[in-house]
Structures are given as structure tokens and as C-alpha cells.
Amino acid sequence: MHKHSYIFITFLSIIGLLVSSCQQQTAQSDEPQQTATPKDSTEQLVLLLSPDQMKTIDLDTTSLKQTTIRKNMLLMGKVSVSPTHLTSLSSVVGGHIKTLHIIPGQRFSKGQVLATIADMQVIQLQQDYLTAKADWTSVKENFERQQTLNAQQATSDKNLQLARAEFQKLNATVHALEQKLRLLHIDPTTLQADNIRQTIQIYAPFSGTVNKVFVNTGQYVTPTDIICELIDPRGFILQLNTFEKNLPGLQNGQKIAAYTNDNPKAKSTATIINRVSSLDDDGAGIIYATLDQPNPTWVTGTYVNADVAVNNYIVNSLPQRSVVSFENKQYVFVKTGESSFQLHAVDIGESSDGRVEIRNPAQLADMPIVQKGAYDLLMAMKNKPEE
Structure with a gap:
């Protein structure tokens, strides 16, 4: 009898616990659930004007257009020397090097004795x-x-x-x-x-720089042996890297201004003599330019920059007044409704004749873009009270 009573009491206890648990779950399910709604990151870039504001701001719109502008193109490359101005010097007769007066990198003058040979x-x-x-x-x-x-x-x-x-x-x-x-x-x-x-002298045929020396004192040389390699700085050329998109703005005879990173204010003018003849798989190529005047501070291998003024560069552009600055970035206002406008970030390039290059035109194609009144819209957006 006591055994059956104990089992019955235990069973009732278990049922009580189950009922209590179900009641708690039911109570929890009856409470309203809260879902976190992320704040729209572009909400602050949307502007909705009131009817009164629309009356006070004088607005008109435009769209992207392809125009020609004057653009400063930056090319990078290095100084090289034309094969016609890189001279390999040898003796017309065989003999022993009796004296040698040069070392690599040394500057010399025309008529200077570089070596003597005895035989x-x-x-x-x-x-x-x-x-x-x-x-x-x-x-x-x-x-x-x-x-x-x-x-x-x-x-x-x-x-x-x-x-x-x-x-x-x-x-x-x-x-x-x-x-x-x-x-x-x-x-x-x-x-x-x-x-x-009993000796002959080897003279410098021009003023320049010794590039390499291949012999030493006492060595026997033949007429086929090269004694040294000389560089005539009048033959310096610039090898400049460019890409396919820049080719329309580069022409033979075009003037450029070349300079080094160490001394950007000291610019040397040069003339393009050879446009790109071929492109590699990445669409890159090399153009060549000759210096109008030799630069005595440059040597072969010197890295240079070159500014190229392009007068007929075709770009997608907008009026300069369409572009506004906001939080250190450039934007334009796109009209999305009768009184609604949205900021779109733009990547701008060169400016010329009141227009500015837009480097990311795809997202703005065929869109009505505010030109007159863009600055007023920016002020209205900045003065908009936070909700």
C-alpha cells in the first residue's frame, strides 16, 4: 500500500512540473517579439524638399555628355640612351694597354685621352x-x-x-x-x-660619360676587343609606360615635361618621337621621347615622371557646378522625383572650360543630374534636422 502511494505522489509531481513548464512557455510566447531593424546607411544621402523649398531653390538638370577637354596626363618611365649615341670604343691596331685614364661613371670631354696603347x-x-x-x-x-x-x-x-x-x-x-x-x-x-x-692615344670622340670599361692596364687588345662603352648625353631618350586608353591623346611631335621625384621643379622638355607600336597582354606599351636639351644630372636608368598636356581628350563630363563636396568626397544630386534628390558619389578627373571629367560614368548614365542649384541642395541637406 505504501509503495503504490509513493509511486502515485511521484507521478503527480512530474505532471505538475510539466504543467508549470508549459505555462511559462505560453507566457513567453504571448509577449511581443522585437526585431532589430538596421539603419539604412544611405538614408542621410536622400533629400526630400518641401513645396516651399522647391519654390525658393532655382533648379535645373543636365546629363552626362562626352566632351573634349584639356587634360594633364602623367606618365612614368626611365632614362635610356639611343643606340646611335652608345659608342663602343676599340683600337684600330692591336697592342698592350699602357695607361688607362677612365673608370665607369666618369665624365669626360671631347678630345680627352682615355687610354694609350703600345705595340x-x-x-x-x-x-x-x-x-x-x-x-x-x-x-x-x-x-x-x-x-x-x-x-x-x-x-x-x-x-x-x-x-x-x-x-x-x-x-x-x-x-x-x-x-x-x-x-x-x-x-x-x-x-x-x-x-x-711607340704608343698611340685613344681620344674621346665627344663629351659624355663612361658607361663600362672592359680592359685593364697591361692587357693585350686586338681591334675586335672593346676597350670601353661611352654614352653621349645628347642621345638620352625617355622610355615612358602608358596604356591603351591614353593612346588617343599621344602623338608624335607632342611636347612633354619630364622630371624626377627628387627634384620635381627642375623639368626638362622632351618631344615624343615614337608612339606605341604594340601592346602587351595587359594593354600596356612604351612611348619614346627625346630631350630637347641634355640634362647633365641624369644617367641611364634614372626614373622619371612626365606631364603630357592633352588638348583633345574625350571624356564623360558634367558642368563643374554639378559636383559638390561633402565629407571630403565629391557628389552629384540625382533627381529621383518631383521634390526628391539623392547624392551619388563620383570620381572626378581633369577640369577644363567649366566642365569636369567623371571617371565612373556607368552609374549615372541617362540620369537627370542637378547642375544649377546643386550647392543649395547641399546646404538644405546639411541643415536638415536629424530625426
């Missing part, structure tokens, strides 16, 4: 010339004598022909040796037996 060939060439010159004098005299005798019929035509042939052959030899001496910078008109020298 037996130099001595032999001078000896050959002096010997041929001495023989030439006697052969010339013999030829003139044969001409006189032949005119008097005192000698045969054959003797005259032999004398003429010998003179012409030796005359060619002498002139050839003279040219060889001049290549060695030896003046044949002043060469005598007592001033024969």
Missing part, C-alpha cells in the same frame, strides 16, 4: 710610311723625266708606261699609309725619323 706595329707603320715617302720622291722625279724625254721622242713609250705605273702604285701606297697614320692620330705631315713614337 711594335705602331713603330713599323711609321717606318713603312717614311720609307715609302722617300721612294715616292725619287719615283715621281723619274716619272716626270720620262714624260719630258718621251715628249722629245728620246725614250720609248714603254719606259714611260713603266715609270707611270711605278709612280701610281707607290703613290697609292703612300696615301694609304697616310690614312692609316691618321686613324692612329699621327700627323703624317709632321712625322720625321727623329719623332717616331
Whole structure:
């Protein structure tokens, strides 16, 4: 009997707990639920004018148009040198480097001695010339004598022909040796037996900079060996990177202003000589420009910027008064109803003749954009009381 009573009491307790739990859940479900509604982030950019405000603000609208403006285009690249002004210097004869007066990066002047070369060939060439010159004098005299005798019929035509042939052959030899001496910078008109020298000098053909040196003192060089590489700064060219979208504004003969980041105020004028001939897979290419005047502070590899003034650059544009500044950004008002307007952020570019370039035109295509009264709308929006 007691056992059954205990089971019954326990069962009633469980039922009581279940009923109590259900009542609590029912009470909770009867309470109203609160749903968080996020604040619209664009709500502050929408302006609704009252009828009185619409009467006081003089408004008219426009739309995006394609126009031509003057635009300053920025290109970047580096200084290079034209192959016609990059000179590889060698000796016309073989020999040992006796002295070397240059190092890479050194500036030099036209006519400056860069190196001296010594060799037996130099001595032999001078000896050959002096010997041929001495023989030439006697052969010339013999030829003139044969001409006189032949005119008097005192000698045969054959003797005259032999004398003429010998003179012409030796005359060619002498002139050839003279040219060889001049290549060695030896003046044949002043060469005598007592001033024969054993060295020749390598002179700078122009004023410029030593780019590379390939030899050292005592080294034997042949005429095919390059002694040094010289740069003529008059041949500096600018290799400037550009993209396909910029090509319409770049033409041969166009002037540009080039400068370095270290000294942006010191600008050098240059002229475009070669537009892009091909583009890579990313739509990029290179244009070339020559400096109007050499810049002595630049060297090959110097990174430069270049400003290009483009007078016929086609862009999507709006009147400048359509664009207003708000919280350090640029916006335009788009008319969305009779008295409602919404701000749209714009990315502006160059300005010219009262118009400004819009770089993100897709979102504003065919939309009525406020031009007259845009600033008044901005003031009305700033003075709008917060709700």
C-alpha cells in the first residue's frame, strides 16, 4: 500500500512540473517579439524638399555628355640612351694597354685621352710610311723625266708606261699609309725619323660619360676587343609606360615635361618621337621621347615622371557646378522625383572650360543630374534636422 502511494505522489509531481513548464512557455510566447531593424546607411544621402523649398531653390538638370577637354596626363618611365649615341670604343691596331685614364661613371670631354696603347706595329707603320715617302720622291722625279724625254721622242713609250705605273702604285701606297697614320692620330705631315713614337692615344670622340670599361692596364687588345662603352648625353631618350586608353591623346611631335621625384621643379622638355607600336597582354606599351636639351644630372636608368598636356581628350563630363563636396568626397544630386534628390558619389578627373571629367560614368548614365542649384541642395541637406 505504501509503495503504490509513493509511486502515485511521484507521478503527480512530474505532471505538475510539466504543467508549470508549459505555462511559462505560453507566457513567453504571448509577449511581443522585437526585431532589430538596421539603419539604412544611405538614408542621410536622400533629400526630400518641401513645396516651399522647391519654390525658393532655382533648379535645373543636365546629363552626362562626352566632351573634349584639356587634360594633364602623367606618365612614368626611365632614362635610356639611343643606340646611335652608345659608342663602343676599340683600337684600330692591336697592342698592350699602357695607361688607362677612365673608370665607369666618369665624365669626360671631347678630345680627352682615355687610354694609350703600345705595340711594335705602331713603330713599323711609321717606318713603312717614311720609307715609302722617300721612294715616292725619287719615283715621281723619274716619272716626270720620262714624260719630258718621251715628249722629245728620246725614250720609248714603254719606259714611260713603266715609270707611270711605278709612280701610281707607290703613290697609292703612300696615301694609304697616310690614312692609316691618321686613324692612329699621327700627323703624317709632321712625322720625321727623329719623332717616331711607340704608343698611340685613344681620344674621346665627344663629351659624355663612361658607361663600362672592359680592359685593364697591361692587357693585350686586338681591334675586335672593346676597350670601353661611352654614352653621349645628347642621345638620352625617355622610355615612358602608358596604356591603351591614353593612346588617343599621344602623338608624335607632342611636347612633354619630364622630371624626377627628387627634384620635381627642375623639368626638362622632351618631344615624343615614337608612339606605341604594340601592346602587351595587359594593354600596356612604351612611348619614346627625346630631350630637347641634355640634362647633365641624369644617367641611364634614372626614373622619371612626365606631364603630357592633352588638348583633345574625350571624356564623360558634367558642368563643374554639378559636383559638390561633402565629407571630403565629391557628389552629384540625382533627381529621383518631383521634390526628391539623392547624392551619388563620383570620381572626378581633369577640369577644363567649366566642365569636369567623371571617371565612373556607368552609374549615372541617362540620369537627370542637378547642375544649377546643386550647392543649395547641399546646404538644405546639411541643415536638415536629424530625426
